Amino acid sequence: MFGVYPIPFRIDTEGISICVETEGALSTYRRISPDGTLKKKLGYRDGRVIIHPVEPVNLPKEVTGMLEFHFVPVNIRPDSLVTLYLKFPVEIGVFVGADENYSLLDVFSLAKAKYSLYGTPEKGVITRHVECEPFDYVPPSRLLEEGVLTLSIKNSGRDWVEVSRAVFEGSAMRLFYGSTVAMTGEMEIFSHQVAETRILDVLPENGMKQALRAYPTKKSLIPEKPSFLMEYGVGD
Amino acid sequence: MAFESLKGEIIGSVTLFDLIVFGIFVLVTVVIAKIVAIYMKKSLIDRVQQGEMEFLIKVIQGAIIVIGVYLALPSFDINLADMLVVGGTIGLVVAFASQRIVSNFGSGLFLIMERPIKPGDSINIGTVSGTVEEIRILSTIIKTHEGVYVRIPNEKVFTSDITNYVTNVARRFEYTIGIGYQSDAEKAIRIIKRLLEAHPFVLRHPAPSVFVDTLGDSSVDMRVFIWAPSRVWWSVRTEMLWAIKKALEDEEIEIPFPQRMVTFSSGTQKAVPGESWQEKE
Numbered sequence: 001m002f003g004v005y006p007i008p009f010r011i012d013t014e015g016i017s018i019c020v021e022t023e024g025a026l027s028t029y030r031r032i033s034p035d036g037t038l039k040k041k042l043g044y045r046d047g048r049v050i051i052h053p054v055e056p057v058n059l060p061k062e063v064t065g066m067l068e069f070h071f072v073p074v075n076i077r078p079d080s081l082v083t084l085y086l087k088f089p090v091e092i093g094v095f096v097g098a099d100e101n102y103s104l105l106d107v108f109s110l111a112k113a114k115y116s117l118y119g120t121p122e123k124g125v126i127t128r129h130v131e132c133e134p135f136d137y138v139p140p141s142r143l144l145e146e147g148v149l150t151l152s153i154k155n156s157g158r159d160w161v162e163v164s165r166a167v168f169e170g171s172a173m174r175l176f177y178g179s180t181v182a183m184t185g186e187m188e189i190f191s192h193q194v195a196e197t198r199i200l201d202v203l204p205e206n207g208m209k210q211a212l213r214a215y216p217t218k219k220s221l222i223p224e225k226p227s228f229l230m231e232y233g234v235g236d
Numbered sequence: 237m238a239f240e241s242l243k244g245e246i247i248g249s250v251t252l253f254d255l256i257v258f259g260i261f262v263l264v265t266v267v268i269a270k271i272v273a274i275y276m277k278k279s280l281i282d283r284v285q286q287g288e289m290e291f292l293i294k295v296i297q298g299a300i301i302v303i304g305v306y307l308a309l310p311s312f313d314i315n316l317a318d319m320l321v322v323g324g325t326i327g328l329v330v331a332f333a334s335q336r337i338v339s340n341f342g343s344g345l346f347l348i349m350e351r352p353i354k355p356g357d358s359i360n361i362g363t364v365s366g367t368v369e370e371i372r373i374l375s376t377i378i379k380t381h382e383g384v385y386v387r388i389p390n391e392k393v394f395t396s397d398i399t400n401y402v403t404n405v406a407r408r409f410e411y412t413i414g415i416g417y418q419s420d421a422e423k424a425i426r427i428i429k430r431l432l433e434a435h436p437f438v439l440r441h442p443a444p445s446v447f448v449d450t451l452g453d454s455s456v457d458m459r460v461f462i463w464a465p466s467r468v469w470w471s472v473r474t475e476m477l478w479a480i481k482k483a484l485e486d487e488e489i490e491i492p493f494p495q496r497m498v499t500f501s502s503g504t505q506k507a508v509p510g511e512s513w514q515e516k517e
Contacts, residue, residue: 060436063465070440115465116440121404126465129440 001092001144002177002211005049007042014110014144018094020049031094033108035059040105047096049105053147053181054093054214055173057128058107065170065215066228068118068127069149071134073164073235076155076189085135086149086166089113090181093214104214110145118167119232127167138180147181150204155189162235163189166197169228170215174201178208187234195234198227258308265304269297290355290370336391340374343394347371352398360399361388402466406439409462409473413480414455416490421448421456424489428460431479437472439463454494 001013007027010019017032022045029040029049057065069086076082089111095102116129133139141148155161166187176182182204189195203210273293280289348371353359357368359378366380376393378386401407415424425446432444442463449459460480464472484491 061468063437063467112434113436114440115437117406117442117463121406121463124405126405126439131440 002051002053005051007045007047007049009049011051016092016108016110016144018051029094029105031106031108034110035108038106038108042096050095050097050102050212052093052095052211053090053175053177054104054107054211055170055175056089056091056109056111056113056130057170057215058091058093059109059113062215063115064126064128066118066125066127067130067168067170067173068116069130069132069151069166069168070116071132071164071166073162074134074153075160075162076153077160078155078158080155082153082155083136084151084153085138086130086132086151087135087139087141087146088130088132088149088183090143090145090147091214092144093212095212102212107214110142118165118230124232125167128170141180143180147175147183150182150184152184152186153189154187157189157191159192161189161192163187163195164235165230165233166195167228167230168197168199169226172226173199173213173215175211175213176204176208177211178205180205181211182208189234192235193231193233195230196227197230261308262301262304265301265308268304269300272300273297336389337374340390343390344371344373344375346394347376347390352403353393353400357403358401360401361393362396364388405466406442406463407466407469408442409464409469411460411462411477411480412449412457413460413484414452414457414491415484416492417456419456419489421458423487424458424484427483427487427489428458428480431476431483432460432462435472435476435479437464437468438476439465453496455492 001011001016001018005011005020007020008022010021011017015034018030020027020029020042025043025045027042027045029038029042031038055065055067057067067088069088071084071086074082074084089109091107091109091111093104094106096105097103114129114131116127117124118127119125138148138150151166153163153166166185168185174183184200184202184204185197186200187195187197273296276293276296277289280292347353353368353371353376355368355370359366359368361376361378364378364380364386366378366384366386369377369379369385371377371390373390375387375389378388380386413424413428415421425448428446429444432438432446438444439462444463445459445461447459448456450457462472462476481491
């Protein structure tokens with residue numbers, strides 16, 4: 001489903017139906033998916049529509065840019081590096097535009113959203129909450145519903161640490177797609193309380209393509225932070 | 237003749253003509269600043285966050301006006317160093333003469349620096365509740381929930397108790413839900429928890445809690461505590477209450493009206509309307 005489609009087109013797959021039909025000088029975008037339907041008029045009858053996986057922080061409405069993974073605790077030795085594979089929900093973005101100028105037309109998902117709070121109500125952050133199993137291999141995933149994060153965890157502290165949370169900044173998220181949806185992240189643990197996370201702009205697998213970004217919808221004048229400092233613990 | 241009167245000195249060596257030239261210069265500068273602001277708003281509104289955009293526009297507008305005033309000053313043909321001395325003295329006189337304005341100005345600066353409120357925040361200041369529209373240098377503009385424009389002097393804002401409902405990223409709200417004494421409270425708790433689990437904005441952490449709180453006169457009263465993102469808490473609150481009511485009714489769990497059960501002992505005669513107890517004896 002992910003790719004570029006010239007107007008008019010129609011695709012039906014896994015309970016999702018997307019089409020753009022031309023009528024006179026205008027065209028009509030229609031989407032039917034398990035989470036709802038959407039119809040929009042487009043003021044043109046040619047061009048292209050791009051369907052890509054996007055950062056899972058847009059639905060049901062944008063309240064945060066943070067993505068939190070909460071998984072079965074993993075105990076990590078001091079000065080060691082562990083690679084985990086975590087599944088995350090995928091949101092599907094439909095863009096219209098040309099060259100470098102794209103506009104988001106629609107976002108929907110086959111996965112259910114849930115939000116959480118990392119830290120305190122005063123100083124913490126609202127996060128899109130992902131409850132998942134940690135794998136030591138790339139787990140099979142349903143392309144339109146799940147992606148896989150390859151997470152390298154380095155324990156730079158002097159103590160053994162139990163990790164069950166990883167929080168990432170959405171504005172720096174880079175998704176890639178091919179036979180799966182994937183992203184790569186790293187986490188450096190300094191203590192039970194403090195760790196630094198970042199999503200890397202690296203191709204997880206040869207042949208994958210970088211997806212367009214839906215978040216943030218509005219840019220900040222302050223430069224994007226590539227990393228996030230987890231100050232409220234890495235465990236439960 | 238008219239032109240000659242314009243050349244007459246009115247304050248020191250400053251003529252009326254100088255004042256008019258200065259005024260036109262400042263007016264043109266203000267107009268340019270406004271045009272630049274409109275142009276910036278048009279080009280940035282879809283790209284930059286609103287708070288940052290407004291801050292940027294104000295800084296640039298301020299800079300344009302300061303440059304305009306600076307360029308207009310030579311029309312007075314006065315020494316800038318003298319101007320600073322005179323300006324300082326005039327500033328002191330004006331400050332004493334307009335203490336309220338200066339106080340509002342100072343409060344405005346502190347409000348901008350301390351940032352207890354920001355445009356877009358849902359707040360309560362004294363008796364006014366609403367959304368902050370704009371923090372100006374002398375006053376703060378609030379749009380009440382009824383859509384009414386309220387201007388509050390910054391001094392009052394600064395010295396009042398401010399409740400900001402969205403400074404904290406999450407907030408808690410609660411319901412008290414009474415079910416009938418014949419209903420299964422454990423089942424009701426399971427139903428409510430299932431609904432809370434399904435709603436995306438009922439936060440996973442801190443977890444919601446549902447428990448039997450009191451055995452009331454007419455019902456078993458359950459309390460439901462829910463944490464939600466501050467930006468959407470009101471919609472979550474209204475959605476969840478109705479969803480809980482419908483789900484409990486669908487599962488035939490009674491939400492009773494206030495009621496009192498009166499039990500007569502077996503020897504008591506039925507009361508007959510219009511007949512007093514003395515007549516029976």
